[in-house]
Amino acid sequence: MKIPDSNIVRCSECPIRHRAVCARCDDDELGILEGMKSYRTFAAGDPILWRGEELVYVASVVSGVATLSKTMEDGRTQMVGLLLPSDFIGRPGRQEIDFDVTATTDVTLCCFSRRPFEKLVDETPHVAQRLMELALDELDAARDWMLLLGRKTAREKVATFLEMLARRSRNPDADGTQHEMTLPMTRDQISNYLGLTLETVSRQLNALKNDKIIAFIDRRNFEVLNLAALHDATGDDNDGGMIS
Amino acid sequence: MKIPDSNIVRCSECPIRHRAVCARCDDDELGILEGMKSYRTFAAGDPILWRGEELVYVASVVSGVATLSKTMEDGRTQMVGLLLPSDFIGRPGRQEIDFDVTATTDVTLCCFSRRPFEKLVDETPHVAQRLMELALDELDAARDWMLLLGRKTAREKVATFLEMLARRSRNPDADGTQHEMTLPMTRDQISNYLGLTLETVSRQLNALKNDKIIAFIDRRNFEVLNLAALHDATGDDNDGGMIS
DNA sequence: CGCCGGTTTGACATACTTCAAGAGAAGTGG
DNA sequence: CCACTTCTCTTGAAGTATGTCAAACCGGCG
Known part of the structure; x- marks a missing residue:
């Protein structure tokens, strides 16, 4: 149910410009990203990525809500993350992820091919820095959630x-x-x-x-x-x- | 119970050289870190950092095991992380952390003053890149743990x-x-x-x-x-x- | 209208907690 | 070396929060 979306927004006008992985980029760096990106939309309920699937794209959530979840063999499932606009999907340096990503509402993603993006991370400090901040923020949220799951x-x-x-x-x-x-x-x-x-x-x-x-x-x-x-x-x- | 430790090991001979935050650094960058670092040791059971305490140092675990834990007002507590050698404590860009860090066994840390370290992260892409990888690894571990806490x-x-x-x-x-x-x-x-x-x-x-x-x-x-x-x-x- | 997914509600089952007592090990001081 | 305390761990009995199973409800939609 992937719908390639044609109305690409200019990065400078992007609603998540100041919070996403590109937040620290200057105009030159933004230009490079501009040339790499493509939009994809998913309808509410659609799977975005399956566990174990090859990670061809990494992406930022532009609008909508997606969830990360893990499922055991007997069907028990646990959500392990909530992705809101500006959150990042995928990780440079890894070919696959071990959880499912699902669109909860209609979702628009700003996608980058993984390989070129990894190259960019190596060459563009501002991207790695921002990615680090995003990962650390998610880690804080995950830890709060662990307290909730274990003790509340x-x-x-x-x-x-x-x-x-x-x-x-x-x-x-x-x-x-x-x-x-x-x-x-x-x-x-x-x-x-x-x-x-x-x-x-x-x-x-x-x-x-x-x-x-x-x-x-x-x-x-x-x-x-x-x-x-x-x-x-x-x-x-x-x-x-x-x-x- | 902090015991300043005098036998500083040369970075090139450090046991966690290839896995810690400095893993991607070249010799020049390592030289800078070498000048900034200091060792600290903690006995088993000692608190390393309290929730809300000002984060003066960030550090890598050189040896030993430490835990991150959160405690509710009524005393219920939940561990939210296990720190093994090469794991990183603290986060650049934040003045405090909202969990306690405790030494489970005797622990040796390689410490850096937070401010200079933050400057280093901004200027040394290899550090930010490695810090990002470490954060993403911890995030993976945290997600596995969320499944365990919620569903097992x-x-x-x-x-x-x-x-x-x-x-x-x-x-x-x-x-x-x-x-x-x-x-x-x-x-x-x-x-x-x-x-x-x-x-x-x-x-x-x-x-x-x-x-x-x-x-x-x-x-x-x-x-x-x-x-x-x-x-x-x-x-x-x-x-x-x-x-x- | 009747189906259908999501939701509510009830009765019952149970995994885990709570409370309580005691046993082992480990340290301390005489 | 032996009491004595202290801490950790085990074990039992009882309580309870939450899960399970089942039925009914409700709003939306063909």
Whole structure:
């Protein structure tokens, strides 16, 4: 279901220009990238890369949401990453990846052939530097997620997930109420993200509703009624790590 | 309990020369690092860095094992990384880290002041490139661990941990038996690594013993009697990701 | 209208935790 | 060398959060 996309945007006008792998590039370097890139779009639900598939392209997410997931032989699956605009797919120096990449919403990628890109990484310090920063950021996120997977209760997991969504789409009212937000995935996908079953996710979501912490508009849309209570339910520190 | 260590090894003779952050450096670049570095040693159990502490140094692990861990307000803790020789501590461009670093065995670090090191990363492409590779490797390991934390059973977790140790200290006999190996941590630390309680770890270790998959020499030393059965118990694929 | 995927809800099962006691090893000081 | 403490580990019994299985619900769509 790959749809080659013809309306290539100029890098200088690219929405992820300042955050993606090209963020530190100067105009000359950008010119080189401009000549290498091609866009690809995927519809919601489409697979982008299969585990073990040869990695022909590496890419930046331009728009949409994609997920990384690992699946065991008996079908148990665990999401191990969420790719948002400006996040990078693939790694220079490796021929394949050992997880699946799937489009959760419609996704547009800015693709580079792997081989020429690897050459570029070797020759263009600004790209390697930025790639390092992106990898370290992902590592931080992965470590937070490990704490969640290993030690948090079901309620804390769900609350953490909702709080993350709330932080992402910053639009709080003066009173701390957060207006209409959308769950970007099904209950099943959320459960794979949180290391739970879909039934438990459903129950915890309704428990938070009954506690007046969130309210549902419909099954996919909700609002946060009490951001402080939501935060309390996450089990996270209040202060973000200040020494007390 | 920091003990400045005087016997500085020449970089060219350093045991981690070919794997650490300096792996890609040429002789000139190595000379610069040589002038910046200093060694520090920590005794088993010592804290190396506290969460939120100002990051004065970044460092490579020269010898020993250190762990990264996160702790919640109520004391639940989860290890989020294992640092072995050649692994890197700290990140350029950030003033603090949000996890604790602790020496599990006696540890020697090769330290660089953060500020000058950051400057070096900007100016020395080989360092940024290597740092990127190290970060991507750690990311791969973190993702495997997320699958374990989110989806594996207690038995699978313990088996996976033992198999990892076995793979690390490669010394199998012809028949696949693996001779004396050492658990580098207490049951409590293992449980924090695996997202379990120490009791569950103890029970699963004894279950593997009763199944004749491992045998204990004493509480800290064991041998793998049946590597194939151990692998089966991990729940992982047999083939490492080939397309079938 | 009737199907269909996603979701909710209930009843039940169970893997893991929690709590508690005790056994082994290892160190310490007399 | 022997108490004595301390720490780690084992083992048992009981509790509980979450998973499993199953049925029903709901909104959308052909």
